[in-house]
Amino acid sequence: MVASWPEPIVSVQALSQAGVSTVPNRYVKPTHQRPVYKSDQSGLDMEIPVLDMSDMWRNPEGLKRVRKACEEWGFFQVVNHGVDHGLMERVRGAWREFFDLPVEMKRKYANSPDTYEGYGSRIGVVKDAKLDWSDYFFLNYLPSSIRNLSMWPSQPPKIRELIEEYGEEVKKLCERLVETLSESLGLEPNHLMKAFGGEDKVGASLRANFYPKCPQPHLTLGLSSHSDPGGITIVLSDENVAGLQVRRGDCWVTVKSVPNALIVNIGDQVQILSNGIYKSVEHQVIVNSGMDRVSLALFYNPRSDIPIGPVEELLTDNRPALYKPIRFDEYRLMIRQKGPSGKNQVDSLLAST
Numbered sequence: 001m002v003a004s005w006p007e008p009i010v011s012v013q014a015l016s017q018a019g020v021s022t023v024p025n026r027y028v029k030p031t032h033q034r035p036v037y038k039s040d041q042s043g044l045d046m047e048i049p050v051l052d053m054s055d056m057w058r059n060p061e062g063l064k065r066v067r068k069a070c071e072e073w074g075f076f077q078v079v080n081h082g083v084d085h086g087l088m089e090r091v092r093g094a095w096r097e098f099f100d101l102p103v104e105m106k107r108k109y110a111n112s113p114d115t116y117e118g119y120g121s122r123i124g125v126v127k128d129a130k131l132d133w134s135d136y137f138f139l140n141y142l143p144s145s146i147r148n149l150s151m152w153p154s155q156p157p158k159i160r161e162l163i164e165e166y167g168e169e170v171k172k173l174c175e176r177l178v179e180t181l182s183e184s185l186g187l188e189p190n191h192l193m194k195a196f197g198g199e200d201k202v203g204a205s206l207r208a209n210f211y212p213k214c215p216q217p218h219l220t221l222g223l224s225s226h227s228d229p230g231g232i233t234i235v236l237s238d239e240n241v242a243g244l245q246v247r248r249g250d251c252w253v254t255v256k257s258v259p260n261a262l263i264v265n266i267g268d269q270v271q272i273l274s275n276g277i278y279k280s281v282e283h284q285v286i287v288n289s290g291m292d293r294v295s296l297a298l299f300y301n302p303r304s305d306i307p308i309g310p311v312e313e314l315l316t317d318n319r320p321a322l323y324k325p326i327r328f329d330e331y332r333l334m335i336r337q338k339g340p341s342g343k344n345q346v347d348s349l350l351a352s353t
């Protein structure tokens with residue numbers, strides 16, 4: 001694996017704070033990738049579904065709503081999710097404080113492309129790639145054997161505890177969601193978790209994203225279009241600053257955060273396991289000139305050393321296996337080398353290619 005980045009890493013937050021009045025060329029996206037705003041998409045007045053966790057739990061009508069959301073959107077917001085609202089606020093605040101530290105302090109955690117763990121500002125090692133207008137911190141959370149607290153920020157003082165507390169609660173939510181997804185596919189409640197490799201073997205990692213304000217937001221993206229490689233993702237968004245956009249056909253729908261809700265999206269591994277019934281939908285993040293945005297994405301993934309392929313019970317004569325099985329560690333490697341690129345990766349596993 002490549003041990004270093006192809007170009008020196010520049011903190012976008014530092015650029016933004018220095019008050020640059022134009023976006024440097026390496027962040028200027030080609031015209032067809034630039035953001036599309038709602039006002040340019042006539043008649044677009046759609047929103048991702050909002051689901052109530054207590055309603056989808058063991059309830060046929062609720063499960064139908066889950067299924068519809070996962071088939072049509074690959075995204076939903078969830079309320080009554082069991083994660084303490086005060087804790088959500090505190091962990092987001094702690095990350096904001098971390099990003100507000102002087103850049104020299106954050107650089108102590110500078111990451112490299114072999115593990116991505118730590119503080120960084122790019123995904124992918126392609127030289128001369130157009131970069132995204134954001135910085136991030138990436139850390140491994142599960143299995144706990146790979147948790148390395150010395151790689152986690154030590155400032156602000158409470159941040160490590162908060163990450164663990166938040167991680168535990170989101171982990172529980174993910175376990176319930178995986179069970180719900182399983183049932184909504186017509187499988188036994190524990191079927192999907194077994195296919196993930198079992199509760200105590202799954203992986204999880206956290207990415208804290210910082211999207212600095214940007215002098216020319218129409219020229220760049222905070223995060224380029226991608227689908228999430230893993231199982232499911234839980235996003236704690238910034239309540240006051242929109243930015244996440246979800247693809248809907250040829251349109252981009254900007255997510256309006258419901259207060260205290262969490263955003264759930266289907267990743268490529270669930271698309272593969274469900275044999276394409278559930279979609280991992282492309283999404284991207286736009287930035288703005290007025291406000292910085294912080295979000296936390298917790299990626300909940302199947303165990304990385306077992307082959308992941310379509311669940312046999314979901315195959316029919318009319319719908320044979322669409323994807324070739326692949327281990328998640330192999331899959332992730334492919335993505336980490338290339339960086340975000342729409343849905344190319346999961347499509348490359350199509351059995352017919």
Ligand code: OGA
Pocket residue numbers: 207209223228235237243244283285295296297
């Ligand atoms: C991600 C992601 C969305 C956001 O980190 O994969 O899609 O709102 N984040 O930051």
Ligand code: NI
Pocket residue numbers: 226227228233283
């Ligand atoms: Ni994502």
